[in-house]
Amino acid sequence: MKILEIHPSRIPDLGFVRVVATFDIELNDSVRLYALKLMEAPDGRRFVYAPQAGSRRTATFARPLAEEITSAANEQLKAVTANGTHSKN
Numbered sequence: 001m002k003i004l005e006i007h008p009s010r011i012p013d014l015g016f017v018r019v020v021a022t023f024d025i026e027l028n029d030s031v032r033l034y035a036l037k038l039m040e041a042p043d044g045r046r047f048v049y050a051p052q053a054g055s056r057r058t059a060t061f062a063r064p065l066a067e068e069i070t071s072a073a074n075e076q077l078k079a080v081t082a083n084g085t086h087s088k089n
Helices: 063-083
Strands: 002-008 018-028 031-040 046-049
Touching (some): 002 063, 018 063
Antiparallel strands (some): 018 031
16 A cells, blocks of 8 residues: 555635545555545544545445555655655655
């Protein structure tokens, strides 16, 4: 699993949650996902959302995979914001 690109968000808060970053990920050699959102709840908990097509999600993730994706995005975001650049591995 590898974060291909991540950008801190400039999207305003969506009520009770906020978009922290948007990112693209390569899950393995066969699967890449684009335009995922790293979200943050008021309690500080972060989670990942797949993009939508109309009113439907384009993907959902089992909890262990969602947690792994969220962790990878958090780590890459820390690295990116620490040096003031955007990720492009």
